[in-house]
Amino acid sequence: MMRTILNVLWQLGLWLIVIPGILGIILVAISRANKRLVAMQNGLWGMILLGGIGVILHELSHLILALLFGHHIDRVALLHIPDRNDPSDNCLGYVNHSFNDHNLYQRCGNFFIGIAPVLGCTLAMTLLTRTLAPQVYNYCLQLFLPTMAPLPVSAGSKWQLIVWLILMVNIAVGGFDLSSADLQNSAHGVTALLLILLGLAAILAWLSNPLMVGQWLSAHLIIAYWALILAIVFNLILWLFLHLIVRR
Template identity: 40%
Template structure:
């Protein structure tokens, strides 16, 4: 029984925490690198212009997740321009919220509120791609699941050339403004991490006792594998964006 519980818990942690955390760290690193290059090459305000859509999704994700977990919103701005005269002011948006520290559900929510921009922007890229360039998403999913390449000539935009241009501009905007988790975001997530782990242990033990462990792992995989695939796709775009900016900087 203990071996079953340990094995089930390990698989749950792998799909819910470890893999998303590694990919999320990659997205954060790529986003920070891209923003730093944009500011260096094009000026401070360029990060807001070039990443406006991503910034809005970033803060909206915090906001919606906080509401979902019953937190009280005290104030928020989906996008703002920092005060250039204040060196400590580097916030491009914010969501201030309070919660009941004795409420287990709200404490667990802190984990998801902190990482909400990773979730929100990944979902945004997925659906925008599914709308404007669905064949590329199909190609990527085939590559990940079947390790089979699809010819680039088979990747055709839904709305022709201009649809492809719009897709490029939107996903780059999201990658430039959306995935950078601030120290406050990471700190907020850490506040609920212990509560989340306790919850996962309890769920694992109960599922194992009743023989539901295989069904539980299968359910989690059915949800997380498509999301992880989408995260990999977003990471690919973020890395390519960073490399393109480096090339631009090289020729400036």
């Protein structure tokens, strides 16, 4: 029985943590490079103009997950303009929250609250592409998931594509980069998350078998992995474009 539990735990860890974790690390690294290139070229106001919407989405993702996991919200600034006269004031937004350390659910929530911008911004990019650039959405869908049925599309306007591009650049520049505080917050929830996964593995091992668990997770999470890959590809294209501009 213990071996079955460990096999199920491995399937849960692989599909819920390892694969999305690797994709998330790649995505955050490229986004951080984009943010650095924009700051080098355009300074603070360039960051706000080219990444302000992304910053708002970043903080909004933290806020929504903090509320979902029952945390108390202390202070919020979805977009903050740093004081030039205060060298320590260098953040563009923040969500300060507190939680009950004896509540397993709230402790586990720290993990998801810390990485919330990766989830929220990926979802926003996917929905924006589906809504404003359905041809691009269908092309990417067929490229990575050829078995998925494409969306029925009509010819979109040029303005739709321009709005989509502006929003995508904003999210790519200002949305995905996780601060050291975000990562520390996630680290506080790792132990609680592992305890919950262990309990879930024990239940699933009794109800099913590891192979079926893995097949079910892969079938239902593949679209989420596709969305992360879509975000990585767009961030990578933007990085190449920004790199060419900075080198000129």
